[in-house]
Amino acid sequence: MTDPVLAVHDLSVAFGALKAVDRVSLDLRPGEIHALIGPNGAGKSTLIGLIAGGLRPASGRITFLGRDITRRDTAARARMGLARSFQVSSVAPDFTVLQNVTLAVEGAQGRAYGFFMPALSDRSLTDRAAQHIARVGLLNRVAVPAGDLAHGERRRLEVAMALAQHPKAFLLDEPMAGLGPDGAREFTQILDELRHEAPILLVEHDMDAVFRLADRISVLVYGRVVASGGVAEIRANPEVQRAYLGDETLP
Numbered sequence: 001m002t003d004p005v006l007a008v009h010d011l012s013v014a015f016g017a018l019k020a021v022d023r024v025s026l027d028l029r030p031g032e033i034h035a036l037i038g039p040n041g042a043g044k045s046t047l048i049g050l051i052a053g054g055l056r057p058a059s060g061r062i063t064f065l066g067r068d069i070t071r072r073d074t075a076a077r078a079r080m081g082l083a084r085s086f087q088v089s090s091v092a093p094d095f096t097v098l099q100n101v102t103l104a105v106e107g108a109q110g111r112a113y114g115f116f117m118p119a120l121s122d123r124s125l126t127d128r129a130a131q132h133i134a135r136v137g138l139l140n141r142v143a144v145p146a147g148d149l150a151h152g153e154r155r156r157l158e159v160a161m162a163l164a165q166h167p168k169a170f171l172l173d174e175p176m177a178g179l180g181p182d183g184a185r186e187f188t189q190i191l192d193e194l195r196h197e198a199p200i201l202l203v204e205h206d207m208d209a210v211f212r213l214a215d216r217i218s219v220l221v222y223g224r225v226v227a228s229g230g231v232a233e234i235r236a237n238p239e240v241q242r243a244y245l246g247d248e249t250l251p
Ligand SMILES: Nc1ncnc2c1ncn2[C@@H]1O[C@H](COP(=O)(O)OP(=O)(O)OP(=O)(O)O)[C@@H](O)[C@H]1O
Pocket: 015, 018, 020, 038, 039, 040, 041, 042, 043, 044, 045, 046, 047
């Protein structure tokens, strides 16, 4: 079997007496979407925070690209190619789609942000930016200021900017939130293609999207992985059905 890109081993963290993540082990393999589902408060976002580096585990280990990153900070993990959600805050609303992605391309080359103006007329950078924009289907919106984009378009811009960073794995925490049914369907298509760029650990409440996209699903309940497997296996799992009763019903 191919080596996982990302793996957590026996990871735990507690908030006071609450074991938010309790001895979790899971991995992410090349090309796959591994969905993390579970009722509200199960520990999904906490687990993503531990992997991204914003939170420190009490015990356990995280490996990324074969290296132990447990003690590396968020910035070091990001530099290695661990992309958490999309860097919403880095979108400049007054800049156009093309300008935003060009700056992301330039930033990924490690050039100082303060010298960005020449970048906007640097053909090699704008050409590369246009390729990322094409991947997310926004070429017809290149000249539009980011602040004028519809919600779903903005999410696609964020993907294009993430692509500029050459990510090696994506950690996506509820990327469909607020998109509406049509937006969610379109974005599902984009994520489906994005997995070939880098595998995705996906936290998502939209079960239609999860069942359509996931190669594997892990179910978290009270901080513990209670089931992990393929889509059909997870749908049929009685423990999973039970965990969702009264909270969310599996479609
Ligand atoms: N910083 C914190 N301090 C104290 N408790 C916290 C903190 N962050 C999360 N928790 C608690 O840890 C548990 C797990 O929360 P988490 O947000 O990870 O769940 P989740 O599965 O992502 O939920 P949701 O699906 O609602 O986003 C919850 O009981 C939550 O209240």
